[in-house]
Amino acid sequence: MTYYQTTLSLAPHPRGIHVITPDISAALKSLLPKSANIGLVHLFLQHTSASLAINENADPDVRLDTEDWLNKIAPADQPEYRHTLEGSDDLPAHFKSMMLGVSLTLPLINGTLGLGTWQGIYLCEHRHHGGNRTIIMTVSC
Secondary structure, X not given: OOEEEEEEEEOOOEEEEEEOHHHHHHXXXXXXXXXXXXXXXXXXXOOOOEEEEEXXXXXXXXXXXXXXXXXXXXXXXXXXXXOOOOOOOHHHHHHHHHHHOOEEEEEEEOOEXXXXXXXXXXXXXXEEEOOOEEEEEEXXX
């Protein structure tokens, strides 16, 4: 088995759910030799106030509804929160990150991501001003 690894630096995104499948696909294409066809692609987001997810990429309302739902589950500006030094959106961002997770593993099929027809990879930015985000991509094939 051979391993390949790269680091992706994503530009800042506003709070919300963002499709990053093209970024991941481009990084994968530049990382792998043409002979790499079958394997696993692991993505790890090195942050505690954002997350990664896979969901429908066709209807943008899915992303908006997901953001609304997450804000109901973990609302900002709660007086009982103790962790507020970095702003009222920080602790809810940590909660959301724990719920959704910071890593994904996908199949590599014929040298590309083995996503379903309607699936896309999301960067879920849970902070109003999250800054650059870093993803470690590791491929085994």
